Amino acid sequence: MTTQIPQDDPRLIWQNQRREHSSMTVEEVRLRAYALQTRIHRNLIVTIAVGFALLVFSAMMIMRLPYTPPRVIVAVLIVLIVITINRAYRAFWAPDTLSDDAAPSACLDFYRRELTAQYRAVALSWRRLLPEIALLAVVVRISFMATFRFDSARILLPVFLAITLAGRYWRARKLKRELETLSTFEKEDN
C-alpha cells in the first residue's frame, strides 16, 4: 500500500493494495489438479465399495424381514443404491472435464443455478419427503424393536420428523427469498 492514496477514492484504495500471494505456476496447478483427481477417484471407489456392502446388507434384510411392506421399502432402497453405484462407476471412467458448476457461465446464471439446486434439495415437497419418512420409519422400527419397546419410537419419530421438517421449511423459505431478490436484481433496468 502506498502512502499517497486519496482516501476518498475507493477505487484507488482498492487497486493499490499490496499483493499478498503470487500466482501458482503451471506445475503447481497441474500437481493440485492431479491431487484433486486422485481424491475424487478415491471417494468414488469408497462410494462403490460402501454401495456393494449396503446391497448385501439389504438383501439379507429382505430375507429376514417377516412382512411385505418393509420388504418393499428395502427393495426401493436397493434400487437407489444401484443407481448411486452406477453413477459413481460412470463418473470414475468419465474423461476429466470441467463440471457444470465450475463452467464459466455468467455470474447471475451460475448463482441462480446454485440457489435453485440448494432450494430443490431442501424444498418441502411430499414427492421427496415420503420416501425419506418411509425409510426413517423402517430404520427406527428395526433398530428400536431390537433394543427398546416400540412405544418410545412412536414419540421420538414424530419429534425428529417435526424438527427436520421445520428446519427444512425455514431453509427453503430463506432460499426462496434469495431467488426472488435475484429476480428483482435482474429486472432492475432504466
Added chain:
Amino acid sequence: MPPTISSVSQSQDDLYKQTTEMYGEALDRLVRAYELDADKRRDLLQEIHLALWRSFEQFEARCSVRTWMYRVAHNTAASYVMRQRRLNARLLSLEDIEAMPDSAGPSGPDSADRIALERLLELIHQLRPPDRELMLLYLEDVDAATMGEIMGISAGNVRVQIHRIKAILARRFHAGGQR
C-alpha cells in the same frame, strides 16, 4: 480496453500463464473480498487458479480472456461463499446497505489507508455474491459493457447498479466513486 490473448491455437498452459501474469494481482484482490482469514484466502486463491486452468480446456474465445477469467473467478468464489454461508452472518444486497445508517464515522485527515481499506472490505463482506461481484468489478475499473457480459445482465441494469454503488461509496468515503 483490456489486453487480449489471441487464444484459439494456444494451449491451456500458455493461456493460464498469460492470464495470471496479466490479472494475477486482480485475482489476489478478489479473494480478499471473499475471505477474511489469511490461510483460507490462500486456499481460495489456489482453488480459483485451479478452476481457471481447468476452464481453459473449454475456452473457445467467444469472449475476451478477461471476461472469462472474471466469470470463473467470481463463480468459484461465489460457490465458496455459499458453502461457508452457515458460519457467516446474514448477507445483504446493495439496497439493504443503502437503507442502513452509516455506522462508520467520516474518515478524518489522520486516517490511515489501512483503515479506509478495512472499511471498504467490511462493506464488501456484507454483500451477497451478485452485489459483491458488481462492487468488485466497479472497483477494478471494469467498463459497464464488460460488467454486463460477466454478470449476464443488461447494460441498463449495470448503470442502475453502478449508480447505487457510487451513492453508497460516496456516502461512506465522501466524494469517492464520483469519477
